[in-house]
Amino acid sequence: MLCLPTRFSPVMSFCTVHAVSSSHHRICKRFPIFLKLSSSSSSLSALKAMDFIDETTNNDSSYHELHLSMQGHASSGNFAKALDFLNSMRNVPGKPTVYDFNALLYSYLKSQSVLLEYVVQVYHGMERFGPTPNSSTFNVLLNGMLSLGHLKDAFVIAEKMVGGGFLPSFTSLSKVLKKMLQVGDLVNSIGVFKLMLKLEYFPTEPSLSLLISKLCEARMIQEVWFVCYALISKGHFFGAYVYNPILWALCKSGQSYNALELYYWMKRKGIVHNACSYTALIYGFGREGLWRDLLGCLNEMESDGCKPSVITYTIIIKFLCGEGRIAGALEFLTKMEREGCEPDMTTYNVILHELCLQDRMDEVVHLLDMIENKGFSPNSYTYAALGGGLLKTGKIGIACELLLGVITRGCYVDVAVYNIYFHCLCHENRSKEALYLLKKMMEEGLMPSNVSFNTILKGFCRENNISKALKLLDCFKWDENGPDVISFNTILSVACKQKKHSMIQRVLSRLKNGGVQPNAVSLNCLIQYFCKVENFSDCLKLLDYMTCNGSSPTIVTFNVLLGSLCKNGLVGIAQQVFKHLRNTGFFPDKTSYNILIHAFIREGNKVMVNQLVNDMYSQGLKPDLFTYGSLISGLCKEGKASVALKLRDEMVENGLAPSIVIYNTLLEAMFQRGTYSDIFSLLKVLVLEGCQPNETTFEILNRPMCKSWMKRSVEVAKFRELVDECKAN
Structure with missing residues (x-):
């Protein structure tokens, strides 16, 4: 009798169909219909099957009635009952046929309760024992997988269909490609594209444009070139809107000259460029600071009769402002108005932000008046541009006053504007006020981001109000993801600096319970803490954990560790740590070398001092004031004042002015020698x-x-x- 399991541990799909190819016994056990097909000599199995038929079916039932009953049960999702009726058809000579199996699969896949494992095993049973799947079988499965959203399985079926000598339709493969692109499965999308080319199918222009756009967004430039080359080699050319995403992808990834080559290739092929094509190149040249090329491209754009858009000009203005060239940005603003290209609020916001950064408040007021006269209203981005610019230039009081006025007047502002205001308040040690406003903001239905919480957390920590920070961490209603690693690091950093062991333990426990993984910042804080309390055993364990997990301490942490080890007389361990990290690809700086050089001079280890100085030069690092000071001090202690004086001369030749500490060291050595x-x-x-x-x-x-x-x-x-x-x- 047929025995279907009520649950399955692994989910079987067509992607894993090879895994069941060796399970002959398993398929026959679950689907007795295949017993007769797999072994006609097994009279015992046949007899059992006949006993089953006697008990469950009426021998007088017609094949038509059995077929309808099977379809009805399959459509309702009762796969076991549907198989009972398929088994019963064996009483009818020559039945069941492949069409009966196809009808079973079609009806079941249309039901609302499909278990994919049943479908896979029926299909695989057909492959092994018959009836052999035909074109209809594959089309039923392909369309069924598409309707269920099992896109990878749909792709596998399409490949099997081709392997079996059948041809999937262009429409079906186009649907698979489109849906895969919509869910972002780019790797398999390329696979479907290759299969389509193999069958001499060419994606529609919208699908092709979407494929190229998605690949470009993912910076999969090589795959983009493959798609383009494959189509071009078959004589297929498309309009600029297909190639424009490639231009943008190249320009965004710093390959503007490659984009320029593509631009001229398009031109040679007669593809007419539009504003988007030119704007992509202008963006790329601006991003890389290639102003001559940018202006040349703009001139060519205008001479080709293509009018620059607001986006084109705004991009140029943004890059000019990014370099602090506000005069040039204002010239382009004037050019826009002169040519009838009306700037939008994005354009104005970029300029307002830069004017604030340059403390040109009179021009800010003038521009705001001009914006108002043109009928524009400041938006959230305007307030963020003004507030952020004032904050960066240290005009926190003015920023607070501006944003408070905006909020109290009931102007619409988004979370980003609130975050800037929280930043201003916390800078003025008004974190409690910021927290009150955050609560009020939530009451009005605007959900703060983690940046909001973290800004206020940092404010409390800056005010040394750690208890309030911990309360905010533990008790306040965060977003659905809860506090992030930045939240924990904010408090952990303060706790480590203040050497508060219990607070560190509390933060680490909360971090673990929240399912948040510590990052390099967390581990660097802890290493510095262990150095402060001289717990070098845990410190070195943590360092080893970091390096084993592909992370590295910051150069500051590394130098703190070296300094602490040397200060406590553990120069040998410091040297081992230095060598170990060098071997993992970590690059020490001058301070790292200076710490060890100073320590070995104190120990009188001239061999190691010379080795470190030579190593320092080989790494392209030149000795600084501290290096020379340590070396001169060591020579003077050895009574080699004349050699130390030569080293002082070398310093001067290298453009370093000796400090009074170095001169005093030399004077002391000369006094001792008389x-x-x-x-x-x-x-x-x-x-x-x-x-x-x-x-x-x-x-x-x-x-x-x-x-x-x-x-x-x-x-x-x-x-x-x-x-x-x-x-x-």
């Missing part, structure tokens, strides 16, 4: 270079032995008076 004439010479250099002596300098000069020697020479005495005058000043 070379007072060298002290006098160095003092002259010090004064001539404009380096101001400090208390340490005068302490060395006022030592009895040094003072006594200086009194013997009139020249030295006068110079000493000059140095004393520097002290008085």
